Amino acid sequence: MNRLVVLATVLAATGAVAQEREAPPPPGTPHEFRLPAKETLQLDNGLSATFIEYGSVPKLTLLAVVRTGNIDEGEDTWLPDVTVEMMKEGTTTRSAFDIAKEAAGMGGALGLNVNAEQTTAGLSVLSDHAVGAVRLLADVLQNPRFPESELPRVVANFERSLAVARADPLALADEALAKLVYGDHPFGRMLPREGQVAAYDIAKLRDYYDRNFGARRTHVYVAGRYDREALEAALRGAFGGWREGPPATNLPAKPAEALQLALVDSPGAPQSSVRMAVPVPDPSHALYFQATLMNSLLGGTFGSRITSNIREDKGYSYSPDSSINARRGGALWVMSAEVTAEHTAAAITEIYKEIERLQREVPADAELTPVKNYRAGVFVISNSSPNGVLGQLAFMDLHGLPDDYLTNWVANVRAVTPAQVSEMARQFIRPERMTVVVAGDLATIGESVRTLPQFKGIAAKTP
Amino acid sequence: MTRTIRRCIGLFACAALMACTAQPPAEVPTTAETVATPAALPNAIDIPVEYYKLDNGLKVVLSRDTTAPTVTVGVYYHIGFRIEPRGRTGFAHLFEHLMFQGSGNLGKMEFIRLVEGNGGVLNGSTRFDYTNYYQIVPAHVLETVLWAEADRMKALAITQANLENQQGVVKNEVRDNVMNQPYGGFPWLTMPQVANTNWFNAHNFYGDLADLDAATLEDAKSFFETYYAPNNAVVVVAGDFDPAAARAAIAKHFAAIPARAQPARPDLAEPAQQSEKRDSYVDRLAPRPALALAWQAPPRNTPEHFAFSLLDTILLQGQDSRLWQKLVQERGYSDAVGGGTNLLGNEFTYDGPMLWMLYLVHDPEATPEAIIADVDTEIARLQAEPPTAEELIRALTKLRASLYDLAGSSTRFGLVDLLACFALFDDDPARINRLEADFRAVSPQLIRDVARTYLTPARRTVQIVEPGRAGAPAEAPGGSP
Numbered sequence A: 001m002n003r004l005v006v007l008a009t010v011l012a013a014t015g016a017v018a019q020e021r022e023a024p025p026p027p028g029t030p031h032e033f034r035l036p037a038k039e040t041l042q043l044d045n046g047l048s049a050t051f052i053e054y055g056s057v058p059k060l061t062l063l064a065v066v067r068t069g070n071i072d073e074g075e076d077t078w079l080p081d082v083t084v085e086m087m088k089e090g091t092t093t094r095s096a097f098d099i100a101k102e103a104a105g106m107g108g109a110l111g112l113n114v115n116a117e118q119t120t121a122g123l124s125v126l127s128d129h130a131v132g133a134v135r136l137l138a139d140v141l142q143n144p145r146f147p148e149s150e151l152p153r154v155v156a157n158f159e160r161s162l163a164v165a166r167a168d169p170l171a172l173a174d175e176a177l178a179k180l181v182y183g184d185h186p187f188g189r190m191l192p193r194e195g196q197v198a199a200y201d202i203a204k205l206r207d208y209y210d211r212n213f214g215a216r217r218t219h220v221y222v223a224g225r226y227d228r229e230a231l232e233a234a235l236r237g238a239f240g241g242w243r244e245g246p247p248a249t250n251l252p253a254k255p256a257e258a259l260q261l262a263l264v265d266s267p268g269a270p271q272s273s274v275r276m277a278v279p280v281p282d283p284s285h286a287l288y289f290q291a292t293l294m295n296s297l298l299g300g301t302f303g304s305r306i307t308s309n310i311r312e313d314k315g316y317s318y319s320p321d322s323s324i325n326a327r328r329g330g331a332l333w334v335m336s337a338e339v340t341a342e343h344t345a346a347a348i349t350e351i352y353k354e355i356e357r358l359q360r361e362v363p364a365d366a367e368l369t370p371v372k373n374y375r376a377g378v379f380v381i382s383n384s385s386p387n388g389v390l391g392q393l394a395f396m397d398l399h400g401l402p403d404d405y406l407t408n409w410v411a412n413v414r415a416v417t418p419a420q421v422s423e424m425a426r427q428f429i430r431p432e433r434m435t436v437v438v439a440g441d442l443a444t445i446g447e448s449v450r451t452l453p454q455f456k457g458i459a460a461k462t463p
Numbered sequence B: 001m002t003r004t005i006r007r008c009i010g011l012f013a014c015a016a017l018m019a020c021t022a023q024p025p026a027e028v029p030t031t032a033e034t035v036a037t038p039a040a041l042p043n044a045i046d047i048p049v050e051y052y053k054l055d056n057g058l059k060v061v062l063s064r065d066t067t068a069p070t071v072t073v074g075v076y077y078h079i080g081f082r083i084e085p086r087g088r089t090g091f092a093h094l095f096e097h098l099m100f101q102g103s104g105n106l107g108k109m110e111f112i113r114l115v116e117g118n119g120g121v122l123n124g125s126t127r128f129d130y131t132n133y134y135q136i137v138p139a140h141v142l143e144t145v146l147w148a149e150a151d152r153m154k155a156l157a158i159t160q161a162n163l164e165n166q167q168g169v170v171k172n173e174v175r176d177n178v179m180n181q182p183y184g185g186f187p188w189l190t191m192p193q194v195a196n197t198n199w200f201n202a203h204n205f206y207g208d209l210a211d212l213d214a215a216t217l218e219d220a221k222s223f224f225e226t227y228y229a230p231n232n233a234v235v236v237v238a239g240d241f242d243p244a245a246a247r248a249a250i251a252k253h254f255a256a257i258p259a260r261a262q263p264a265r266p267d268l269a270e271p272a273q274q275s276e277k278r279d280s281y282v283d284r285l286a287p288r289p290a291l292a293l294a295w296q297a298p299p300r301n302t303p304e305h306f307a308f309s310l311l312d313t314i315l316l317q318g319q320d321s322r323l324w325q326k327l328v329q330e331r332g333y334s335d336a337v338g339g340g341t342n343l344l345g346n347e348f349t350y351d352g353p354m355l356w357m358l359y360l361v362h363d364p365e366a367t368p369e370a371i372i373a374d375v376d377t378e379i380a381r382l383q384a385e386p387p388t389a390e391e392l393i394r395a396l397t398k399l400r401a402s403l404y405d406l407a408g409s410s411t412r413f414g415l416v417d418l419l420a421c422f423a424l425f426d427d428d429p430a431r432i433n434r435l436e437a438d439f440r441a442v443s444p445q446l447i448r449d450v451a452r453t454y455l456t457p458a459r460r461t462v463q464i465v466e467p468g469r470a471g472a473p474a475e476a477p478g479g480s481p
Helices: A079-087 A096-105 A127-142 A148-166 A169-182 A202-212 A228-239 A288-300 A305-313 A341-360 A365-382 A386-398 A409-415 A418-428 A442-450 B091-098 B110-116 B139-154 B160-179 B191-195 B209-214 B217-227 B243-254 B303-316 B322-330 B368-384 B389-408 B413-426 B429-440 B444-454
Strands: A038-042 A048-053 A059-066 A111-114 A119-126 A218-224 A260-265 A271-279 A321-325 A332-340 A435-440 B050-053 B059-064 B070-077 B121-126 B131-138 B233-239 B277-283 B290-296 B338-341 B355-361 B460-467
Touching: A048 A228, A048 A386, A059 A127, A059 A386, A059 B389, A079 A111, A079 A148, A079 A202, A096 A127, A096 B322, A096 B389, A119 A127, A119 B389, A127 A218, A127 A228, A148 A169, A148 A202, A169 A260, A169 A271, A169 A332, A169 A435, A218 A228, A218 A386, A260 A442, A271 A341, A271 B160, A288 A305, A288 A321, A288 A332, A288 A341, A288 A365, A288 A409, A288 A418, A305 A332, A305 A341, A305 B160, A332 A341, A332 B160, A341 A418, A341 A435, A341 A442, A365 A386, A365 A409, A365 A418, A365 B070, A365 B110, A365 B121, A365 B131, A435 A442, B059 B243, B059 B413, B070 B139, B070 B413, B091 B121, B091 B131, B091 B160, B091 B217, B110 B121, B110 B139, B131 B139, B131 B413, B139 B233, B139 B243, B160 B209, B160 B217, B191 B277, B191 B290, B191 B355, B191 B460, B233 B243, B233 B413, B290 B368, B303 B322, B303 B338, B303 B355, B303 B368, B303 B389, B303 B429, B303 B444, B322 B368, B368 B444, B368 B460, B389 B413, B389 B429, B389 B444, B413 B429
Parallel strands: A048 A218, A260 A435, B059 B233, B277 B460
Antiparallel strands: A038 A048, A059 A119, A059 A218, A111 A119, A271 A332, A271 A435, A321 A332, B050 B059, B070 B131, B070 B233, B121 B131, B290 B355, B290 B460, B338 B355
């Protein structure tokens, strides 16, 4: 059993205040933060289980993570989503209503979710119901009935969701970005074609399920308060008989690295959706920490440079934000902002200015240290509840990160230098490799975007 | 892939708050998604609550829990969007933004940098009857944050340029959340304007863009002086702190702020509705119709109010609820039916009349009449027969779990929200520990009776969203990928 101990040494950062003003009282001595102990075991069929005893209230959360998702759909966009939604429609012994009632009776609700590379089944219940929750989760994962009678309704729901997404300028911008960056990889197809989902029949769903679900791809995380022995016995009993199934797919994405511009028309839109993306190291890479610090300082926090500029100085946007989308092998830095239509080109220009300034000038320690404090503080908040720890562990397993990823996290953040942050911007946030998407009222904003100097010599695409 | 209708009104988009962490964040304080209804079986929880007032009238609630070395500070002012002055729609929310634009000892952006730079996250939001500001910070930063909150309670320093900048930001917030997305503002913002008759309950809470533009520095000064007084506020501190040190720091930084006479609160009374109301509007971006129904909920804190909360759980909350089973599972009208009492919080986090709503996006083949008939069938069933013992136990179990979630959350945001509202509106934050008993005192017959009294067609408002893209095929502009 690893006892992971981290001291969150958060240093004082009082900001620059004028002399005549009263200075804030300095922070006191940091309290120790202890990551909870975890224990992992593997069943004979390859299923992994991790136990984390944590928390102050008699609840526990079960999270089964199956290593399958949209990466396994091939050209059948949303096939995993439809399949997993249909798993809620009943097992060989339980109806959909039985599942919902049983989960609610334990104080929880079953949540099934499909992501790019992970499918999760989660249930948070009162501790008294730990064993029942394990059994319910195991039944839903192992014994789906896929009732023919429910498929038309489920398909109609997906078609309605698709119609809503197609009407949403933000979703269209995201879709265009995914397509340009990831091309023919499944990550490049965010939304299905019209009529595509309606063609998926039960045989196709079952085939997807058979090809992608099984013990070897599954890791069950348990966090909260529970009786360890009873829970382990329940897990072994409920999951021990599951077939091994196939190993996880390895299909790393290769994001585009050439300058691209796409314009998506949204006639009459009062705002434009701006997306700017460029490949960055993924979490398994040594430079990842440096890249995330660079992101926090550039656009990833409320106090960041881009937010200060286009929101707090110019008022162009309410919620600009940059983040690192940690796709395995093909991580992306993505800047997203919804900006007032008439300021579209101006906002993009300011974002480029901030990128270039960070590339050109090494930031002061006085600017970077508070960013490190922020990241260390959010790390503690993120790991201060059973659900937060589960999310971290599932993320680490996806990216094959060792235990010391967490134990060294704060130290690694602290070790990043201002020069490295500037170097990350120079090395990775390169305008000549960037994919830019603007969705808005092209009749009024199209020309001003097309003629920006950064897009000289390339033709705008209409995805 | 299913899409929830976004609801946010605040300083910064809810979901983006911690988006800069590359890891999946633990529990992002999604302010609009607080637990639906907290309740408990006997002895379920015992949350420590220390409550007192400073001489200037400032209410203080302390709730210690040392599970994690963090502390959450919430400062709540008893001024929300529905009680903002006439002719100044949206001002309460605009003003919330101004609270980050500078105070006596902190310039623009310095409050934000002080909190983030010391390892904390922060946000503010505006609701019906309060405006809140909160920070979740490492435990040792508590006094720094209390000092900063006191600094902006003492004096604001807003310039014309900062006012104009935030007018621009807020107008973009309205475009983000209302104008540039399908079903924007539906139904949390649109329904009260139709269902209510009292201006305070029925105006545009986000603000008409013209009113937002008309706001002046003088308005801001007067609003601040009127409502942002210590005797109109509560400070809640929850988490890992030393009680004596926390009390001393609160006294040191807040006690000298003078109390100010408060104007009488406006009369929020909403006359009992006598006949059904109908409304419809066209949403430029909506590809499918949507339907919302609203009824006037019973007055807060009455036995009927607690009974109605259980009714809400049985009828509408969760996939095991009666309306979910009927509308989603059986009829297939939609992938989800949403709703509840107070869509921007829960049934305790307001102080005045409130609507109970349900809403769904559906296909054109399903008529509003057919959907309403099914809702009526389920309501009639509850009006005829009290819920079964099994249903009632399930409802109480769900409520108990959500109360544990309040207590066990790493942000403690839901806990702070409830303690603050119970202090501001009821002068009694310790009542959080009596909720279990209040809910358990509800009889199945009372749930049936409130269904009979409150969920009648005459008390109902129907709102229909007509798709601006009616008949438009679900295809991408420019073709398929």
